[in-house]
Amino acid sequence: MKRDRKTGKRKLFSVQAATVLAMLLFIVAVGASAFRKDDAPVKEIRLGVMNRDSIESVKAFETVYKVLMSPRCMNCHPAGDIPLQGDDSHLHTMGPKRGKDGKGVYAMKCLNCHQETNTPGLHTPPGNSHWHLPPAAMKMVFQGKSAHELAKQLVDKKKNGNKDIRKLITHADDGLVLGAWNPGEGRTLPPVSHAEFKKAWLTWIQKGAYAPKL
Amino acid sequence: MAKIILNINSKKYPLEADPQMPLLWAIRDLAGLKGTKYGCGVAQCGACVVHLDGEAVRSCVTKVSRAVGKKVVTIEGLSETNSHPVQKAWQDIDVPQCGYCHSGQIMSAAVLLREKPDPTDQDIDDAMAGNICRCGTYLRIRKAIHMAAEVQKKAVKG
Numbered sequence: 433m434k435r436d437r438k439t440g441k442r443k444l445f446s447v448q449a450a451t452v453l454a455m456l457l458f459i460v461a462v463g464a465s466a467f468r469k470d471d472a473p474v475k476e477i478r479l480g481v482m483n484r485d486s487i488e489s490v491k492a493f494e495t496v497y498k499v500l501m502s503p504r505c506m507n508c509h510p511a512g513d514i515p516l517q518g519d520d521s522h523l524h525t526m527g528p529k530r531g532k533d534g535k536g537v538y539a540m541k542c543l544n545c546h547q548e549t550n551t552p553g554l555h556t557p558p559g560n561s562h563w564h565l566p567p568a569a570m571k572m573v574f575q576g577k578s579a580h581e582l583a584k585q586l587v588d589k590k591k592n593g594n595k596d597i598r599k600l601i602t603h604a605d606d607g608l609v610l611g612a613w614n615p616g617e618g619r620t621l622p623p624v625s626h627a628e629f630k631k632a633w634l635t636w637i638q639k640g641a642y643a644p645k646l
Numbered sequence: 647m648a649k650i651i652l653n654i655n656s657k658k659y660p661l662e663a664d665p666q667m668p669l670l671w672a673i674r675d676l677a678g679l680k681g682t683k684y685g686c687g688v689a690q691c692g693a694c695v696v697h698l699d700g701e702a703v704r705s706c707v708t709k710v711s712r713a714v715g716k717k718v719v720t721i722e723g724l725s726e727t728n729s730h731p732v733q734k735a736w737q738d739i740d741v742p743q744c745g746y747c748h749s750g751q752i753m754s755a756a757v758l759l760r761e762k763p764d765p766t767d768q769d770i771d772d773a774m775a776g777n778i779c780r781c782g783t784y785l786r787i788r789k790a791i792h793m794a795a796e797v798q799k800k801a802v803k804g
Contacts, residue, residue, distance in 0.1 A: 525690070526776040538761050538773035539702035539754035545689040545776075551707045556688045 482638050489639035495624060495632035497579045497644075502622045504612035508565050509574035515565055516575070519620050534567040550616035558616040562608050566593075583636075583643035600637055604630045652713055654679065655723025665711035669703075670694045672710050673720055681721040681749045685778075692777030695750040696720045702757040721749035724756060731801065732756050735794035743781035751777045755791050763802075764795055 499505060507516035513530040514523050531537040536544070546563040550556070566572040570593050574582060585591050587600070595603065603609065613626045622629065636642075652659045654677055661676045668687075673679050673696065682705060685693030689704040696705045697719040698712070724730045728737070732755045735741075742748045751774070758765055758773035765773070770791050779787065 527772075528776070529772050538769070539695070539757040540773060540776050541701060544695075544701055544703045545707060547707060547709065547712065551689070553688065555690075557707060 482640060484640040486640060486642045489636050489642040490644045492632040492635035492639065493579060493583055493642070493644055495628065496636050497582060499612075499622045499624060499629045499632075500574050500582060502612075502620075504615050504619070504622050505609075506574045508608075509572055510565070511573050511575040513568075521575070530565045530568055530571075532568050534565040536564075550614065552617070554618045556616065558611070558619070560608055560611045564608075578646055579644045580646050583641070587637075587641045597637065601634060604633045650710060650714055652677070652710070652718060653716070654718040655720060656717070661710075663710050665709060665714075667710045668706050669696070669698075669708040669710055669713050669718070670705035672713075673705060673718070679720050679722050683746055683749060685747065685750070690778075691747070692750045692754060693747045695753040695777065697753060697757070700757070700760070702754045719753075721753060724752065730756060731794040731797040732759060732791070734797055735790040739786050739790045739793060741783055741786040741790045743779075743783055747777060747779050751779065751787055755787070755794065758791065759794055759798055763798060765791065 500509075503516070503519050503521050507518075507521055510516050512523075514527050515530075516522065517524045526540070528540045528542070529537050531541075536542045542563040542565075543561075545557045547557065547559040548561040549559040551559060570591065572585070572592065577585065589595065592600070610626060612622050615621065624632075647662050648665055650661050650663050650665065650672075652661060652672060654673065659672075659677045661672055663672055663676060670682060670684060673682050674684070682696055683693040684706060685691035687706045689707045692704065694704055694706040695702045697703070697717075698708065699716045725733060728734075730752075732752050736748065736752060741751075754774055754777050758769065762769050762773075767788065770788050774784075774787060774791075
């Protein structure tokens with residue numbers, strides 16, 4: 433009986449201790465989350481084995497955002513259905529339309545003017561054999577997006593062309609993405625090198641693809 | 647220089663040309679087909695439009711090498727007797743003024759009618775926005791495309 437009472441007291445004590453510990457952990461967790469400067473990582477993608485670090489992730493996205501909002505990237509990610517042109521991102525002369533597949537319409541398809549390589553000279557069409565805008569069903573707009581909005585959009589599989597983490601990572605070396613660093617005569621380059629961009633892109637994703645607060 | 651064979655208007659043209667040469671040069675100077683015109687040379691005006699495997703490419707910036715193994719159609723090859731619905735409508739309405747840009751206009755319009763047999767005014771604007779006419783014949787161009795669409799419809803029914 434004595435043993436049973438002692439065991440009973442021990443059990444009671446351990447249940448109380450576990451409850452208190454759980455409450456403490458809950459309070460700490462809630463308190464910590466209240467001071468976070470970023471959102472929770474986006475649920476649409478499974479990050480797998482990753483070294484999550486919201487501060488490093490958000491910091492890396494600053495570089496990513498600067499590049500994506502530069503004319504070399506944003507001009508083909510317009511808010512409307514007409515691509516943009518030039519370092520001032522004005523509407524593309526002739527007003528070519530996106531079309532259903534992002535490759536233009538009728539006699540105004542991208543590849544009718546844009547060749548496989550850059551055409552020599554100023555004000556000539558830059559080249560790439562896959563020149564296109566995002567398709568109408570998945571516009572992937574950059575123009576006008578805040579860093580928060582863009583980060584969320586990039587990892588949302590419903591909006592990013594169903595790209596999972598692996599596809600997002602490899603997209604940094606996509607031929608058309610690389611084309612931003614070979615824009616043809618008279619066009620400025622993105623603000624950092626492709627190597628720096630790729631490093632920031634990978635860091636942002638591998639640290640959890642956190643979206644900045646704003 | 648390289649030996650290149652181009653298929654232009656269903657005829658084979660053995661040419662000696664730099665593969666980087668603009669297709670327009672090969673069409674006009676080597677094949678001797680002068681209907682396609684040089685306008686701006688930087689894909690801005692549309693005077694040089696020809697069909698490359700059915701697409702309305704601007705031959706002033708298209709390299710000869712891109713056309714190898716493909717079918718090139720110029721204004722001379724759009725129809726044997728100038729009887730393409732667009733050509734007929736152009737003649738009926740007397741669209742051109744100086745006429746310099748019109749081979750390009752007609753080639754672009756032909757692609758539009760193939761892909762959209764019954765185009766709206768907006769479709770016409772979307773398709774033809776890259777073809778500039780210094781004489782300002784745009785209203786007649788639009789009218790002729792609508793007429794060509796009707797001619798084409800009747801031909802399909804008949």
